[in-house]
Amino acid sequence: MDATLWTFLLTLLVIAWLASCAEAGLTRITAFRAEQAAREGRRGASRLVTVAADPTRYLNLALLLRVAGEMGVAVLVTYACLKSFDEVWQALLVAVPVTVVLSFVVIGVSPRTIGRQHPVAVSGAAALILIPLSRVLGPLAQLLIIVGNALTPGEGFRKGPFASEAELRAMVDLAERESLIEDEERRMVHSVFELGDTLVREVMVPRTDLISIDRGKTLRQGLSLALRSGFSRIPVTGESDDDIVGIVYLKDLARAVHISREAEADPVESLMRPATFVPDTKNAGDLLREMQRDHIHVAVAIDEYGGTAGVVTIEDILEEIVGEIADEYDQELPPVAELADGAYRVTSRLDLGDLGELFGVDLEDEDVETVGGLLAKSLGRVPIAGATTLVDLTGERAHPELAGLRLTAEPPTGRRNRIDRVVVEPIRHEADAPTEDAA
Numbered sequence: 001m002d003a004t005l006w007t008f009l010l011t012l013l014v015i016a017w018l019a020s021c022a023e024a025g026l027t028r029i030t031a032f033r034a035e036q037a038a039r040e041g042r043r044g045a046s047r048l049v050t051v052a053a054d055p056t057r058y059l060n061l062a063l064l065l066r067v068a069g070e071m072g073v074a075v076l077v078t079y080a081c082l083k084s085f086d087e088v089w090q091a092l093l094v095a096v097p098v099t100v101v102l103s104f105v106v107i108g109v110s111p112r113t114i115g116r117q118h119p120v121a122v123s124g125a126a127a128l129i130l131i132p133l134s135r136v137l138g139p140l141a142q143l144l145i146i147v148g149n150a151l152t153p154g155e156g157f158r159k160g161p162f163a164s165e166a167e168l169r170a171m172v173d174l175a176e177r178e179s180l181i182e183d184e185e186r187r188m189v190h191s192v193f194e195l196g197d198t199l200v201r202e203v204m205v206p207r208t209d210l211i212s213i214d215r216g217k218t219l220r221q222g223l224s225l226a227l228r229s230g231f232s233r234i235p236v237t238g239e240s241d242d243d244i245v246g247i248v249y250l251k252d253l254a255r256a257v258h259i260s261r262e263a264e265a266d267p268v269e270s271l272m273r274p275a276t277f278v279p280d281t282k283n284a285g286d287l288l289r290e291m292q293r294d295h296i297h298v299a300v301a302i303d304e305y306g307g308t309a310g311v312v313t314i315e316d317i318l319e320e321i322v323g324e325i326a327d328e329y330d331q332e333l334p335p336v337a338e339l340a341d342g343a344y345r346v347t348s349r350l351d352l353g354d355l356g357e358l359f360g361v362d363l364e365d366e367d368v369e370t371v372g373g374l375l376a377k378s379l380g381r382v383p384i385a386g387a388t389t390l391v392d393l394t395g396e397r398a399h400p401e402l403a404g405l406r407l408t409a410e411p412p413t414g415r416r417n418r419i420d421r422v423v424v425e426p427i428r429h430e431a432d433a434p435t436e437d438a439a
Contacts, residue, residue, distance in 0.1 A: 009076045016069030016107045022126030023062040024115025026055055029123045037120050044124030051127045058130045060141045070107055074099045191321045200287055201280035203320055204301045204310035211382050212237045213268055215245055219253055220264035222271075226250040229384045233298050235311060236272045242308050244300050246272030275300050280309040288317045343425040345410070348372030359426060361399050363391075371422050375407045383419050385411040390427065403429045 034052035038045040051058050077099050081091035115122045212235040213222050226234055232250040237243055252271045256263045276294070278287055280301040287299065291314050303309040336358065337345040344358055350371045356363035368374050376382055378389040387409045393399045410421040 005076060005080060009073060009080075012069045012072040012076065013102065013106060016066050016073060017111045018126070018129075019062050019066035019069060020107050021111035021115045021122055022130065023059060023066060024112040025119040025122035025126060026051065026059045026062060026115075028116060028119035029055065033120060037124070042120065042124070044127060047127035047131060048120065048124045050131060051123060057134060057138060057141075058127070061130055061134050061137055062126065064137065064141045064144070066107070070103055073102055073107070077102070188321060195285045195288075195317070195320055198284040198320055199280065200278060200282045200284055200299075200301050200312050201309060203284055203316045204280065204312040205316065206310040207242070207308050208376065209382060210235060210241075210311055211384065212241060212244070213248065215267065215269040215272070217268050218264060219256055219266050219268060219271065222248055222268045223250070223253040223257055223264075225384075226253060228386070233313075235275070235300065236268055244275055244308050245269070246275050247298060248272045277302050278312075279304075284312075284317050284320065287312070288314065291317075339423070341425070343423060345421055345423050346371055348375070348409075348420050348422050355424065358424075359399070359402060359405065361393055361397055361402065361405075363397065371407070371424070372419060375409060375419075375422055378407065383409040385409055385419065401428060403427050 029048065029052050034045070034048045038049055042048075074095075078091070078095040081095040081098075082088065085091040085094070211225070211229045211231055213225055215236050215238055217225075222234065226232065227250075234248050234250075235244045236246040236248050238245040246269065248268050248271055252273075256266070256271055276296050276299040278299050278301055280303050282301075291297065291299065298311060298313045301309040301312055335347050335350055335354075339345055344355075346355060348371055352363040352365060352369060352371065352374060355371055363374070365374060365377070368377050372383070374391065375387070375389060378391055379387055389407050391405045391407060393402050393404050404427040406425040406427055408423045408425070409419045410423060
């Protein structure tokens, strides 16, 4: 192999090595790290900020250079072997393993290790070459991506598939395995990615679980409802429960009543604030950004028919990222706790079949599946603390000893202000059963 061939081979090997090193470094550079390097006054930080502003463009260029250099090395090694051996099979038998070693070790492992260990320094140095080179070869890389997308079934990636979410997720998992981040941090990062695929309808409180107040009710009634339910923001309804016309805030009610006791008789609609309406198919991540921008904490979700689907708050969306937000008042409740006189305290999410087994009756219902749902259906409204109703055990539900079951909603615990415990008392035939519901 003459000197010219050696020179070309080493030149292509160096190009491929540098491109692979730059590629690995660029995958670890974010706008935050680039800005931090600029604040620290590191050399080449300004170029790093430029690269971080459009990382895909420069990553595609680095990939193009690496592939070109790697293929050139493979061609030259094969050519050199063909000139050195008389038989073609002998030349290929040597060329293939030599190319694999050069590609895997020299172009693969070594530069990628350096690029990941020193991403800021490597990316800053690479930017010195990639930025001016992108003006010449950038359109070529983009043209090749367009050709690749045209040959690929389905919709392709406009900027190329090389900087993918899957790679970022893999990097997060690797960081957790190497103890660079905690498992909870890894879960949180994955939740951020998943939030981009989450719809409002998946995180909202459905309309059937909403506590609302009619626009004609007085401020005193609104304040009483807010204090009894524990909610600081209550939807105001118009002609029906499906017609939400605004939101009334507890602080507005308290302020008005505190300033003038005569204001207690004013209608709730005089203090309600405009409601923000969003489609229930809206992306939850986009809604979170809009709520931050517009300084709103609650929005009304509308279904495809224009009806109210539910209400979503900032907290509902944040819990998709950080998990359930609890405080010192939240307790892990046992699903069933036995009380005196054959009564039970159960969670509102207990299945009706499980509740029926406690009393030896069939409580299956075609409309609801849980104790909380049965309580709401029997009341005809969303239950609040102290709401009581009687479930008759007649007809198919008949029981030889029991006339019915009395369900009582207990005060909510924690910051969620949702009824999570219900006391179920057996009403025997000889006992006086209430004739109407009370709240």
